[in-house]
Amino acid sequence: MTEKSDVSAGKRKTSRTRRRATVRHSAARLAAVQALYQIDFSDSPVNTVIEEFRLHRLGAADAEVSGGAKANDVLFQELVRGAISxxxxxxxxxxxxxxxxxxxxxxxxxxxxxxxxxxxxxxxxxxxxxxxxxxxxxxxxxxxxxxxxxxxxxxxxxxxxxxxxxxxxxxxxxxxxxxxx
Structure with a gap:
């Protein structure tokens, strides 16, 4: 492989990684909105809802929007806890x-x-x-x-x-x- 093709492959990989991170952040934002809705609607404790999302929903947070990507868990928790606090x-x-x-x-x-x-x-x-x-x-x-x-x-x-x-x-x-x- 030539040096030029190595650079090209590296750029594609970086671009792909960046897109994946963007999709994971978008999925985390969607999940945070859904979690806030659940907290507001059901009056459930924040930690209970966060744990439920982490165990059962973050991997599938609206596959249509996220393209099936797993939501960024750290961002999800930061958004939910921050918006509530x-x-x-x-x-x-x-x-x-x-x-x-x-x-x-x-x-x-x-x-x-x-x-x-x-x-x-x-x-x-x-x-x-x-x-x-x-x-x-x-x-x-x-x-x-x-x-x-x-x-x-x-x-x-x-x-x-x-x-x-x-x-x-x-x-x-x-x-x-x-x-x-």
């Missing part, structure tokens, strides 16, 4: 971003869960670009809703991204514009 703070952020005609309590529980996990990721996971967080949760909303809800998720999380990570979105837009010149 910081729920009051998160709900305040979401409520401030919502139109006053749509208080958080009026929104479907699944939407609340999507917004809570997305907001938690914006306020705590600075290793993940804000644009990625917004896109991931808009995609998740499309998994559950066919109406205007994904647009609402986009609007709320984009507004929060600008508030919680000032400058990040503008910087990335400037970089895109500069690279296209």
């Amino acid at each position: 910081r729920q009051d703070e998160i709900d305040t952020h979401i409520s401030n971003a919502l139109d006053p005609a749509w208080p958080l309590e009026r929104i479907a529980i699944v939407m609340q869960c999507i917004l809570r996990v997305g907001t938690f990721e914006l306020i705590s996971r600075f290793d993940v670009p804000a644009r990625v967080v917004v896109k991931e949760f808009v995609d998740l909303a499309h998994s559950f809703f066919s109406g205007g809800e994904p647009g609402m998720v986009n609007g709320v999380l984009d507004k929060l991204a600008h508030q919680l990570r000032p400058g990040e979105l503008e910087t990335s837009l400037e970089q895109q514009e500069n690279s296209s010149e």
Whole structure:
């Protein structure tokens, strides 16, 4: 094998590994939303729901969305525990971003869960670009809703991204514009 083909094979492997990690992160986000829904709906203890998901559901967290990939367990637990432990703070952020005609309590529980996990990721996971967080949760909303809800998720999380990570979105837009010149 030539040096050039070795480099090419290495790039393909890295690209494949990166895609697999992305799919596992997407599956973890989906599972976290589902776990929050279960906790809210059944009033089950957080640790019980997390353990149930880890034992019975993480490997199969919505195969349609994840392509059958096993969810990233560490990310799943971080998202669930974080969204629950910081729920009051998160709900305040979401409520401030919502139109006053749509208080958080009026929104479907699944939407609340999507917004809570997305907001938690914006306020705590600075290793993940804000644009990625917004896109991931808009995609998740499309998994559950066919109406205007994904647009609402986009609007709320984009507004929060600008508030919680000032400058990040503008910087990335400037970089895109500069690279296209």
